Amino acid sequence: MNKANEANKVKVKGFFSTLFTLFTSFTFSLQAASTSSVAVDAPSAFSAAGSTVSLNGTSLLEVARSVGLGREEYVYAVHWGVLKVGHATLGSPDIVRHQDREAYHLVSTARSLSFFDAFYKVRDRNEAWLDAATFRSLGFLKNLREGRYRRDEEIEYNHATGRFKATIKKKKGQIVHEEGSMKPWAYDVLSALYWVRAQNLNVGDEISIDVNTRKDWPMVVKVLKREKVRTPAGDFQCLKVEPMMRDEGIFVQKGKSMHIWLTDDARKIPVLLKAEVFIGSVKAELQEIVYNDLSPSLDSSSGTPKME
Secondary structure, X not given: OOHHHHHHHHHHHHHHHHHHHHHHHOOOOOOOOOOOOOOOOHHHHEXXXXXXXXXXXXXXXXXXXXXXXXXXXXXXEEEEOOEEXXXXXXXEEEEEEEOOEEEEEEEEEEXXXXXXXXXXXXXXXXXXXXXXXOOOEEXXXXXEEEOOEEEEEEXXXXXXXXXXXXXXXXXXXXXXXXXXXXXXXXXXXXXXXHHHHOOOOOOOOEEEEEXXXXXXXXXXXXXXXEEEEEEOOEEEEEEEEEEOOOOOOOOOOOOOOEEEEEEOOOOOOEEEEEEEEOOXXXXXXXXXXXXXXXXXXXXXXXXXXXXX
């Protein structure tokens, strides 16, 4: 392979790493909210009346239904400029048991199209488990397949002890175990996205939440303005938000940006994602919403979903 082709391959690898990392991990910058922002703290957003926990005054079951937990999957077309290069999904298809608790199962995937596989094949899958009764993060699983790059990582969160345990499979197959402390109410990156979607967002707000990816960092999202956007799935009135990008694993240069359009309603569906990178612009736009017909029954004593 000549130098020009090799350079192009490196650029494309950077593109896929950028897009699929920003989409499937939803990672953001290490920036604190400014004094003029409306900072929402995860513990203070929750309240309890008897055995029922609520988020911003709304029962967790209602919150879960509004953001599609246990029932919806979103399918996206991934574009690099005008070229369609892959598909991605984000959703919560079911309710399962994890750490002996009922949990919403969250899944995101990214897959390059077949015509591109010979050049740079991507098969990424992330999973997370969100406690249905408390809305706390229980665990996170990452399986990345990008060209020759392989990454397998699993993290379990123990909020009672304030500790996490991680298992990482390295490139050559060696297994590494890691344990450390975590902040109270820290979320994995997928659950954090659903937590943001569950908030009452208004233009001018700045949302901050602690995230743990084997180390703690604050995630910050700015709510910029209202806009109408058009996607293959339809036209939507949206809130345009700007997540602050982390530098680790993200190829966004100084002065570049990433924006996400969430529907301006209780569902807060991410219908469009755009990012500027060093080789141009990339986007993921909503193609369809897949609904799971299985609705969870209710545990009348707690107001939380109950598996059949």
